[in-house]
Amino acid sequence: MDLNTVVEIRDARHPAPWRPGDAWLGGGTYLFSEPQPHLRRLVDLSRTGWPPVQLHPDGSVEIAATCTIAQLSRFARTLTTEAAPLIERCCRAFLASFKIWNMATVGGNLCNALPAGPMISLTAALDGECLLLAQDGVQRRVRVADFVTGAGHKVLAEGELLRSVTLPARALDCRTAFRQASLYGLGRSGALVIGALDLLDHSLSVTVTAATVRPVRLWFPLPPTARELRTALDSAVADDEWFDDIHGLPAWRRHMTVRFAEEIRRELEGAGTTKAEVTR
Template sequence: MDLNTVTAIRDPRRPGAWRPGDAWLAGGTYLFSEPQPYLRRLVDLSRFGWPSVTGHGDGSLELAATCTIAELSRFAAGHGPAVAPLVEQCCRAFLASFKIWNLATVGGNLCNALPAGPMISLTAALDGVCLLRAQDGTERRVPAAAFVTGAGRNVLADGELLRSVTLPAAALGRRTAFRQASLHGLGRSGVLLIGTLGSTFTLTITAATTRPFVLTFPRVPDADGLRTAIEAAVGDGDWFDDIHGLPAWRRHMTFRLAGEIREDLA
């Protein structure tokens, strides 16, 4: 897709005011996938040269917003923590070509805030914390589970950028279980659930809902307790409705797959 309304690309390392029609450019796989008639200028995040994955002394991992899906997959395969299989499962959930894998970014997937975004699922399930940076340089941190507020909506203020997502060491050592469902063999995720088990049992519900829902229990619940908790947390208006699945189907599959995850981790 040609963005024929864009007149300039700005280097963010050089001072410059944020103005209407600006957009952050990371991989560009969404920006260039459909018309963006409101855009006038792209601000290229790749100019920062952020390292894709950074390990810290406390055992946590920091994923740069510009880390590509291919880079994340390679890191998990070669140097990954106990949750490496989960990382790969979420990367594969893109069902994307190698071209997209090498351009699409962790940050872009989060910021687009599409319910089926697997990086939303991964970072929410692993207690990720998003580092946000405003135009004046001030920073704030937001849990990944709270970063997406609805289908296509997030907490970013005008001109604010997502710098990175940090995954704490405690989350990286958990046992995990992954379930995904789609209406088609190669279709977009209609339901994506992740269970983790460490000092607590956590179920993260995404794709089926307009935003992530993270349910935490002191131990693996019984079947009735898990179902009751899901019913209490996810309201009727929270189930996503589009061509990739009706709310009733997404709800049914959520209960079914949640039960499978509970059995796996019990």
């Protein structure tokens, strides 16, 4: 779609004062998908030269905001950590054509802050940390689980930039389980739950996305009982935080989340037969 209110595109490598009507341009798959009448100038990040994905000596993985889904998918195939398959599963959770795969960015998916954003699911589940850059050069770090605060809402200040997301080595060594549900065969995620079992201390995290307006990450020092898990879910998600749109009613999303969380609990504690990913 043409953005006929935009009168200038600026290269992000050449700093200039931020002004009303500016927007960061990564892959552009959202910006060019619908009218943006409030925009006057785009600040293009495509020539920044940031490495898409870096494996650091400590075993952590840093994903640039400009990394495309296709680049992340290719990188995941080179990883040998326990959680490597989860990266590909979340990439495949996109409702996207190959064109979108090669243009859409990890940073864009996080900054859109849509409940069904699978990069939010992935990075929140693996305890990712966002690096944010302000216009005055000040840096701050925010956990992904705290970065998205609601449907379409995030903690970015005016002109602030998401530079990258870092996944810690310990999270990448976790054993993971993945469940996803949609009302349609190729539909947007209505509920997506990820479990991560730390093989060192046997702690368990359960992360809920798509069904809720914000990512909800529960952490247990030891795998919980079914009752403890259900109680924690009920306490963590308020009634008005179950998302409601054409892709699923709140009651259905809640039901699927509770069901998937229990399946994951059983799978990761080894109490039952591993169940395949479910898609409705």
